[in-house]
Amino acid sequence: MSCRRQQPLSALLALLVATAVPGASASAPIDRDQALRASQAAIGHQLGEYGLTDQSGRPLSLSSLRGRPYLISFIYTSCAFACPTLTTRLDAVTKAARAALGANSFSIVTVGFDAGVDTVERMRRFAREHGIDQPNWYFVASDPAGIGRLASDTGFVFAPLAGGYDHVAQITIVDPAGRVYAQVYGDDFEPTAIVEPLKSLLLGATPAATPTGGWLNTVRLLCTVYDPKSGRYRFDYSLILEIVIGVMCTLAIAIFVVRAWNQTRA
Helix, strand or coil: CCEEECCCECCCECEEEECCCCCCCCCCCCCHHHHHHHHHHCCCCECCCCCEECCCCCEECHHHHCCCCEEEEEECCCCCCHHHHHHHHHHHHHHHHHHHHCCCCCEEEEEECCCCCCCHHHHHHHHHHCCCCCCCEEEEECCHHHHHHHHHHHCCCEEEECCEEEEECEEEEECCCCEEEEEEECCCCCHHHHHHHHHHHHHHCCCCCCCCCHHHHHHHHHCEEEECCCCEEEECHHHHHHHHHHHHHHHHHHHHHHHHHHHHHC
């Protein structure tokens, strides 16, 4: 059994077809243009509650994640290739993101959208089989109504096919207020696609809502840059030097202007 990947739409949208979903009633494949429009239309939407239960069997309220950004990904546990590939890539990228932004700077919610099949036990097993051990990563299940509402609110489009699902390979970035902020498509995205939006959200958060808080954290975020050679983020000390020089030049100019003005008055 295997998964078949479709080509991306406008280099943004990847639609995946997977096998091994017993009992799924077949329907037509999703329309790529409509899927992209629905996904983009969800940006700015306020998320609510969807009756989610995490891999430990505890209820997960999305409102409990507010105050810092979080990511939402959709998978189904019977998928043999595409969903594991997406999850593995997300694991690697978010480890780099935590190293750059802080271990507790954001959360991740992976949703099993094959309601009735993707039970709490199946989600727990999926996380274990793919070696996910990051903090604040929740693998959640819900009933069909809850999954349907969450998919609609985040712009995630999927449809059952004979033996599988046609669905968008999508990661939704949610801001600290619980609103959809951005969408990331495909299963081989660059770290910058995730880290840069998270940096923007953390820099824009109020001091009380910023996980590590304070001006030192702001400086650290501003001076953390992506190194394409290593594929990792690093702290760029030269940016601090540039900031210091800029501040000193500004002060020197201000002092010169004030002295010149005083001399003119005298």
